[in-house]
Amino acid sequence: MEFHVYDTTLRDGAQQEGLNLSVADKLAIARHLDGLGVGFIEGGWPGANPKDTEFFRRAVDELDLKHARLAAFGSTRRAGVKAADDPQVAALRDSGAGVVTLVAKSHDRHVELALRTTLAENLAMIRDTVSHLREEGQQVFLDAEHFFDGYRANRDYALEVLRTAYEAGAEVVALCDTNGGMLPTWVADVVHDVREHTQGAVGIHCHNDTGCAVANSLAAVDAGAMHVQGCINGYGERTGNADLVSVVANLQLKLGREVLPTGLLGEATRVAHAVAEVTNVPPAGRQPYVGASAFAHKAGLHASAIKVDPDLYQHMDPAGVGNDMRLLVSDMAGRASIELKGRELGYDLSDDRDLVTRVTDRVKALEEQGYTFEAADASFELLLIEEVEGARPSYFDVESWRVISEARGGGSEAASTTEAIVKIHADGVRHVETGEGNGPVNALDQALRAAITRAFPVVADFDLIDFKVRIFDQGHGTDAKTRVLIETSDGSTSWTTVGVGANVIEASWEALVDGLTFGLRRHVSEPTPSEAVVAE
């Protein structure tokens, strides 16, 4: 049998706390999964809720899958009814999916306590449901729920469940570590035993409660499993399911098993992030292979070796999974980090040792004051430009700014307003603008952008999309130093700038001015000559 990569993001992944997918979300994710080349997409449980039923109705018409087959998930028939008469089995049969994955109990205690039926009736439920769906022309897989725990409690019965499913026509039985409590050697031993004492293809479905879901899946494959289930980004109930990208990347890149169509593993980072956009769950930076930090290097010593050969500090070429190497600039940087970061930004600094040293020293000194450049690439680039070109880019000169916050009344009746006045010079003209906002930074942002837009209309397209304040000398109370990070967008890209000060408004102002300056540098060719920046 050909190896199966089976994705259950739309079913088991959707069981994650906080994840709630609409039918449109599910269709969008299915298209992304197909773009990665998975063999099977489990779309949900038709009949369990209107959304999943609707998903299958639309998927059959709207999804033009190139690589994947659609699988419908659901349980075996209820005790005491015929499979053909069970409405849940009917929903699976009528879902339009070519594949049905049945969940069945394989742990004797679950049969008796959860199903409240006999061990023999559970076997009959499996036999009848598999045969019925096979007779209806569907390909049937069986998820043997709680298999590893069931095997420990009653090996003979757990194996009997598998034999019953195979004999009735199940093409694969996936052994489920439903409670996620297994370790790799335990999984391998059980899979070996199952293969020795049953006849049929073995699959694996692991949860991550011991942090071993990926390792357990690989151990099962090493022991002979030919079908591996998992979820994009490791989504799933509790601590999640095996991260399918990690499993597949390990199989292909480390173990030499081509389990995806040629070339598609290079889509992994794009797909993982695109799915995260749809789920609205922020992607984990430290996720193996596809995380933004998976190939990010901070330590100066790492950068100095990477300058010679990236392989010295990377386990693989990030391009293999569609990711990129990134250099982080911080107080842990050395000259090599600055040189490589410069190269990443398009500046060749290799011939100017003094400049690189100056930048390194400035970064370390500023980080000591509280600045952080690894999170504020745009502020670093402005600093670098200042050293490379001899002056910081400047498109406007600030004459003064002022913020007034006023509160009227007290308690729950209190109403507050904030107004800012900004005076700047740009293109030889003095601009005075006011802005109102729900707080001082919002009001300043409004006023500053209104003033600059008069000289540079492109600024109207800029948006402040994120604002983070952090107090970093805790214990000083209200006179503590603050760091402000501001993310600005021009609609297609975004950049982050940093400001630091004892006064949160001054720190915000610094980050705001840098944010707009950086945006103008991208969109406007020639800066006007710089003059002194004065804050009132």
Ligand SMILES: CC(=O)SCCNC(=O)CCNC(=O)[C@H](O)C(C)(C)COP(=O)(O)OP(=O)(O)OC[C@H]1O[C@@H](n2cnc3c(N)ncnc32)[C@H](O)[C@@H]1OP(=O)(O)O
């Ligand atoms: C390990 C897993 O993650 S498996 C996937 C689990 N996913 C879900 O549960 C999400 C979708 N589930 C649902 O929407 C609902 O639970 C439904 C529609 C399936 C069932 O809802 P209800 O009919 O209200 O039953 P309820 O959820 O309270 O209990 C589950 C029933 O299924 C039975 N059942 C559980 N597993 C199986 C099985 N493998 N085969 C047959 N019946 C089963 C239980 O015995 C219980 O029966 P009971 O109603 O006679 O007590």
Ligand SMILES: CC(=O)C(=O)O
């Ligand atoms: C079927 C399934 O999701 C499990 O046993 O974990």
